[in-house]
Amino acid sequence: MRLATWNVNSALVRLPRLLPWLDERNPDIVCLQETKLSDEAFADALAVPLAERGYEFAHVGEGRWNGVAILSRVGLDDVERQLPGAPTFGDVLEARAVTATCGGLRVTSVYVPNGRTPDDPHYAYKLEWLAALRDSVTDPATTVIAGDMNIAPTDVDVWDPAVFTESTHVTPPERAALAELVGLGLIDVVRAKWPDHDRIFTYWDYRAGRFHQDLGMRIDLVLAGADPAGRVAAAWVDRKARKGSGPSDHAPVIVDLDEALDGDIGPVVPPPSTPKKLPPRR
Template structure:
């Protein structure tokens, strides 16, 4: 089973990229974030195109912001939207959807950004993550949590730690919140498979950061032990970030049981920019 997660930064804007990518990579399960569409609009836009490709869809969206979805060719059962007990800002936002696909409980999550350390939105982010942990603690053994977590797990996951001092995504409280999720037995499968490689999933649109490979790794696939043991490949599809009209994120792809393209990670194709010295 091939599972992918991708922050598309507006599914409507990314349609010319999304559908060919589905045909090319043929994922069995796709977790999308930042769809930026209400549920009826998502269905109207994608229903026929997804049905032609054999996908069912579970979407949880809102009109202009946020929004998550799961696309599946291997079943879509027990769909749950939102995170029980999670705070809103001020109202609940469309940031999580879960379903059982091919015998695995799959979550697509879009964690709040946090904006500025010590702000109200930052406190909201930490509270939201705590609520997510409480929900995941009661989940089944076969579990995948996929999405844009808006946290770089370690300094190795940003191009230059000094560039992020005083910013969100790298602070200790955020990283502790992510560690609390992983303490439930969830493995960061890309980093587990490629512990020493330079791997990013997000590059700001500005200042040619993608072409210089000045990015960060904030899109993760976290797997329970039972699922992590089935991983045969885990990689970032950097090609999907190239060309005209890309998202600022690249998809993360994980192959369970078999790897159709081989163990080709961690980044496909590899970045062209040289590794810059830190500091």
Template sequence: MSCVRVATWNVNSVKQRVARLLPWLDQRQPDVVCLQETKLTDSAFTELLGGELAGRGYAMALHGEVQWNGVAILSRVGLDDVVTGVVGAPGFPLPEARAVAATCGGIRVHSLYVPNGRTPGSDHYAYKLDWLAALRDVLAAGPEVAIACGDLNIAPTDADVFDPDAYIGQTHVTPPERAALAELTALGMRDVVRDRWPDRRVFTYWDYRAGMFHKDLGMRIDLVLASGPVAERVRAAWVDRQARKGTGPSDHAPVIVDLDEAPDGDIGPVVPPPSAPAAKRGSTKLPQSS
């Protein structure tokens, strides 16, 4: 069984995004979907969407909680060996619903919502780094054919934020966070969007405030990391910016990766491409810093 289109999307409350999610599934036809920030218990998720998803051929692997966090995998190419959580990962202080894994179409798929970190040097920041270290150990244990994707809450390099100056003193960009991410890629997990578009401006998240989306003042923190055997199958890798437009969007856009064949062609890193020019360095502050 072949897995053709894989997508990851931080929906920022699946309950608030039903009117966006279902039409998007019908339009993009992903075979495997990793969701983050579902913000629903497993029973509430099933009651809300179980029938609609089953009617579209999706099986579900869920790991949720009331109000916060929550991850899911939807698959129509098989869903086996489901594992919730990350073995050895700390809680804050109790374990949180931040990871679920399953084998889909012969690929071990991990849907991940990495802790935010809040403030460099804080207890939550230390929690983030310890959580990432546990994730590294899980990925290192295999299997060899794997995808780890989701909201990793880390911009891999300065090229992945609209202006490095705006993020000085913030999480997502600090050397320890980037080093933790580099430990994942050192395992052979390749950042397939950046692999395919090494020199292009690509963002996946834009703050709701201050018109950041319309100005294209974003960051790339939603990643698809693929092991070598999977990365070699990539034929397209792109951000579905269309899903961030319109009424009631998430503040994240989906990332879509096509394996073996590209139904929409190799259509570019961001679809549709933003019209706003790149901001002049030092000209814009983050909304919370204004």
């Protein structure tokens, strides 16, 4: 079974890339984030092409911002459209999580709040939201939480830690919240598969040619409980989907359970062509 997660940064804009990617990579379960569509608009644009490919879907959207979905061709049962106890930002319950049982796994697609800056109200909201995500896990063994976590787990997961000292994504409270989630019995399967690789990024800012220099961050994660984590045959970042015209600023993360469909390939496929030298580890 192949599971993938991808922050598409607008499903409608990315549709000419998303559908061919589904055909090429052939995933069984896909977690999407930042669809930026209402439920009605998502169905209008995607219901038919997804059905043609054998996918059911559950989507939670707002319209202009946020939005998450699960696509599945191995079952889609017991759908939950929000996290229990999820906080609001202002008076808005944002579209940031959807959960369903797919192929015997309890899968949650998440788009964790960005946090903006450590002194912004959005940062406190981010930590509250992460606490609700942690509390939502009732059976860690069969849980998969996949999506844009907006947290780089360690300094190895950013191209230059010094660049991020005044920003979110790397602060101790965020990383502690992520560690508490993992501490429930979940495994960061990409890092577990490739513990000694520094340059495993999933996001590259559109500005300043950062993708071409491979100046990125690893903020899109697949966290899996003992059952799926013990079945991982391959785990990698599909960097090819970030190349070319009109890409998202994120690349998909792909995890194969039981069988490595494309072989046990490297952590980033294809590898960067002109990476800028990284500073030494601290």
